[in-house]
Amino acid sequence: MPPALVIEHLTKVYPNKTRALDDISLEVQPGEFVVLIGLSGSGKSTLLRCVNRLVEPTSGRIVFEGQDVTAARGGELRRTRRQMGMIFQQFNLVKRTSVFSNALSGRLGYRSTLATATGRASKKDVELAFEDLARVGIIEKAYQRADTLSGGQQQRVGIARALMQEPRLMLADEPVASLDPATSHSVMKYLEEINKKDGITVLCSLHFLSLARRYGTRVIALKGGRIVFDGTPGEIDEARFREIYGEDAVEVEIR
Amino acid sequence: MAEYFRARGLPVPPELEHPWYTDWRRLLGILVTLAVLWVGFDYVGFDPRRLQFDYAPNILGQLARPDPSICGPQNEFETWRDGACGLMIETIFLGIVATAISIVVALPLSFLGARNLMTVNPVTSVIYTVVRIVFTIVRSIDVLILVIIAAVIFGIGTAAGVVALAFHNIGVIGKLYSEAIEGIDAGPLEAITATGANRFQVVWTAVLPQIVNPFVSFTIYRLDTNVRLAPILGLVGGGGIGTLLFQNIQLLHYRQASFIIILIIVTVAAMDFISAQVRKRLA
Numbered sequence: 001m002p003p004a005l006v007i008e009h010l011t012k013v014y015p016n017k018t019r020a021l022d023d024i025s026l027e028v029q030p031g032e033f034v035v036l037i038g039l040s041g042s043g044k045s046t047l048l049r050c051v052n053r054l055v056e057p058t059s060g061r062i063v064f065e066g067q068d069v070t071a072a073r074g075g076e077l078r079r080t081r082r083q084m085g086m087i088f089q090q091f092n093l094v095k096r097t098s099v100f101s102n103a104l105s106g107r108l109g110y111r112s113t114l115a116t117a118t119g120r121a122s123k124k125d126v127e128l129a130f131e132d133l134a135r136v137g138i139i140e141k142a143y144q145r146a147d148t149l150s151g152g153q154q155q156r157v158g159i160a161r162a163l164m165q166e167p168r169l170m171l172a173d174e175p176v177a178s179l180d181p182a183t184s185h186s187v188m189k190y191l192e193e194i195n196k197k198d199g200i201t202v203l204c205s206l207h208f209l210s211l212a213r214r215y216g217t218r219v220i221a222l223k224g225g226r227i228v229f230d231g232t233p234g235e236i237d238e239a240r241f242r243e244i245y246g247e248d249a250v251e252v253e254i255r
Numbered sequence: 256m257a258e259y260f261r262a263r264g265l266p267v268p269p270e271l272e273h274p275w276y277t278d279w280r281r282l283l284g285i286l287v288t289l290a291v292l293w294v295g296f297d298y299v300g301f302d303p304r305r306l307q308f309d310y311a312p313n314i315l316g317q318l319a320r321p322d323p324s325i326c327g328p329q330n331e332f333e334t335w336r337d338g339a340c341g342l343m344i345e346t347i348f349l350g351i352v353a354t355a356i357s358i359v360v361a362l363p364l365s366f367l368g369a370r371n372l373m374t375v376n377p378v379t380s381v382i383y384t385v386v387r388i389v390f391t392i393v394r395s396i397d398v399l400i401l402v403i404i405a406a407v408i409f410g411i412g413t414a415a416g417v418v419a420l421a422f423h424n425i426g427v428i429g430k431l432y433s434e435a436i437e438g439i440d441a442g443p444l445e446a447i448t449a450t451g452a453n454r455f456q457v458v459w460t461a462v463l464p465q466i467v468n469p470f471v472s473f474t475i476y477r478l479d480t481n482v483r484l485a486p487i488l489g490l491v492g493g494g495g496i497g498t499l500l501f502q503n504i505q506l507l508h509y510r511q512a513s514f515i516i517i518l519i520i521v522t523v524a525a526m527d528f529i530s531a532q533v534r535k536r537l538a
Contacts, residue, residue, distance in 0.1 A: 052449055078453060091442075105461075110451075116456045
């Protein structure tokens, strides 16, 4: 099977000269659950955002299921983006609108500008919205304003919104970093489920190595914008850990 | 006091080490301020000893007895709309119409003047800069000057007042709207962009819900300000109740002028109250 995602010599230098990514190359196979780890500022967020071009790479190439993402322009780029769901540390819901509208907005890549302005959602989109909200167990809150929900519930709406895109790849940028340990697991379990049941490839950055070990099929560690480890979770021993997080680091468990 | 810190080996706060009166820059600042004030008072010739109060009791006495007959028509050729009360209503509408016109122009421009939406590429950045400069220039011309110019072009009357007030308000409300857009949470923008939505869809879905309340709030605030400004416009040719007030003062009809002033004060106070109440509920 061809790889789901190929990244070749990806480099990102921000205008302030920060080298966030330094010649990153990797391949992700379909169905993998890849966890990105590394210190804050190691380039995890930038890497995820380069994949769907929320951040413009400085050089290098990204190929998603055979389509060159880095070369895509306009409508082509938007069609590529809609195949990649994304969830965020701060959930990034439109807080003043309902949970239902937030879920529906995941469908925008499939809708025309006119349909957006007139506010008419197709029957299929509405059915899909309820289906996905039910799936993340939040259907009874569908008509509440998004900001009345707890953090874990908001993240589940975020997952529903991403699922609405019917994506082939799920990008998750620290999806549980703002949540308590118990809620973290419930959110991670939804990601695990869409990975295992729907076969959606997941690329997820995490702070806690224990979560990476529990959910990842593969772990990639970044340090200063470079890959310092790429392997199975089991391979990360004490020595590797110190290499990734620095000499003084001590592992903190989240159960 | 500095000794307290030194004795304990602590760093001495800079303001204790160097009191303000030892700082030559501050002393110079005080000296310059005093010099400017001294020259200024001398220049404008303001001297309280030369103020004269000979006419004050007479005029104040007339002002204390407002004449309500100015409210209605003054002769058989006038209708109620030509009286002070009619003109007050006309002036309120002048403010409302001017605000409405300025919103039609400023609303679309305000999106082009929002930095967070316009730093996509160099072209949009240039548009952003131009729009904001235009807002600033338009805003910086005082309404009274605009009314004088408009009165020359369109003739003295409410048309001149509406045009001048609308023009000025484009600059003010455009800036307020743009800044409201710049103040939104950027997270949803990013998330909606990631779904594959186009620019319009992003603005429609992620920006609009966040700016409705601030926009309504700013609009009511400006409506209040414009209705408050409208009576003054008449003094320089903008029509409405201001013109009537100006005429009555010129004719030394202080009792009528007094009624007009009271009318304006009541209107402005009412607008102020309503506007504050509505905005409080929106916040």
